[in-house]
Amino acid sequence: MNAARLDLTFAALADPTRRAILARLASGEAMVNELARPFAISAPAITRHLNVLERAALIVRERDGQFRRCRLNPQALQAAREWIDFHARFWSESFERLDELLKTTSKPKSRKTHVRHKPHRR
Amino acid sequence: MNAARLDLTFAALADPTRRAILARLASGEAMVNELARPFAISAPAITRHLNVLERAALIVRERDGQFRRCRLNPQALQAAREWIDFHARFWSESFERLDELLKTTSKPKSRKTHVRHKPHRR
DNA sequence: CTTGCATTTAACCAATTGAGCAATTAACAT
DNA sequence: ATGTTAATTGCTCAATTGGTTAAATGCAAG
Numbered sequence: 001m002n003a004a005r006l007d008l009t010f011a012a013l014a015d016p017t018r019r020a021i022l023a024r025l026a027s028g029e030a031m032v033n034e035l036a037r038p039f040a041i042s043a044p045a046i047t048r049h050l051n052v053l054e055r056a057a058l059i060v061r062e063r064d065g066q067f068r069r070c071r072l073n074p075q076a077l078q079a080a081r082e083w084i085d086f087h088a089r090f091w092s093e094s095f096e097r098l099d100e101l102l103k104t105t106s107k108p109k110s111r112k113t114h115v116r117h118k119p120h121r122r
Numbered sequence: 123m124n125a126a127r128l129d130l131t132f133a134a135l136a137d138p139t140r141r142a143i144l145a146r147l148a149s150g151e152a153m154v155n156e157l158a159r160p161f162a163i164s165a166p167a168i169t170r171h172l173n174v175l176e177r178a179a180l181i182v183r184e185r186d187g188q189f190r191r192c193r194l195n196p197q198a199l200q201a202a203r204e205w206i207d208f209h210a211r212f213w214s215e216s217f218e219r220l221d222e223l224l225k226t227t228s229k230p231k232s233r234k235t236h237v238r239h240k241p242h243r244r
Numbered sequence: 245c246t247t248g249c250a251t252t253t254a255a256c257c258a259a260t261t262g263a264g265c266a267a268t269t270a271a272c273a274t
Numbered sequence: 275a276t277g278t279t280a281a282t283t284g285c286t287c288a289a290t291t292g293g294t295t296a297a298a299t300g301c302a303a304g
Contacts (some may be wrong), residue, residue: 015262015264041262041263041264042263042264042265044263044264045262045263045264045267048261048262048263049262052261063268063270063271065271065272066270066271066272067271
């Protein structure tokens with residue numbers, strides 16, 4: 001039911017710059033400064049990426065003097081992880097069921113191989 | 123290095139309508155018709171969501187007479203799943219290391235509790 | 245061959261996104 | 275006080291997204 005949360009998380013992950021920032025943070029906290037270094041984009045652009053990550057709760061920022069310290073919030077990945085894990089498993093099972101069905105069903109001359117959930121009335 | 127692929131996958135998942143479509147498809151193939159039914163949006167809007175899902179390789183569409191049959195492509199979730207699983211684990215470990223460090227480090231009067239990777243020269 | 249249904253394409257619109265530069269705020273360091 | 279560095283905010287801009295309606299396409303059935 002945390003649809004909005006999932007939206008934020010997946011959207012935040014759907015960008016290579018942001019994923020790279022997360023990957024960097026996985027090896028330890030860092031200042032905005034340092035996070036920006038590897039990228040050829042302006043500081044404001046980095047700030048905005050960090051805003052996106054923070055709104056998705058994937059990172060936490062706190063002031064440290066002149067700097068802003070960024071670190072990961074490991075919990076934030078959980079919802080996304082669960083969604084994907086559940087579906088990955090469920091989808092496979094779904095395919096196994098389909099395979100099973102295809103194996104045990106007699107195949108008449110028809111090329112139709114599908115399962116109708118509700119017949120279409122025409 | 124499949125950054126573009128991950129972009130497409132995560133972006134496709136970052137929408138509740140599309141996730142609902144995937145959830146529905148997990149219980150079996152369906153026609154566009156049926157996928158559209160639960161939603162209060164127009165048919166063209168559904169078509170676009172399906173395009174996004176197809177470009178992300180999350181679904182496959184094939185003509186079946188008058189209809190278009192949609193089904194899941196379970197493999198497509200794997201890359202996203204691996205990215206998240208890896209990071210979820212790695213982040214936790216990262217945090218455990220940090221905890222450990224905090225426990226074993228003498229805490230002088232300073233309120234600084236962070237780990238500097240590179241000291242900032244001022 | 246014409247009608248009807250399923251779906252897509254085309255053309256448009258409003259809102260969002262990702263980027264840039266310039267100006268601003270915050271915290272140090274003289 | 276003044277200057278310096280870190281980071282953010284306030285524009286502007288082009289591209290993308292998600293939705294709409296109207297028109298086109300593909301098939302199937304009379």
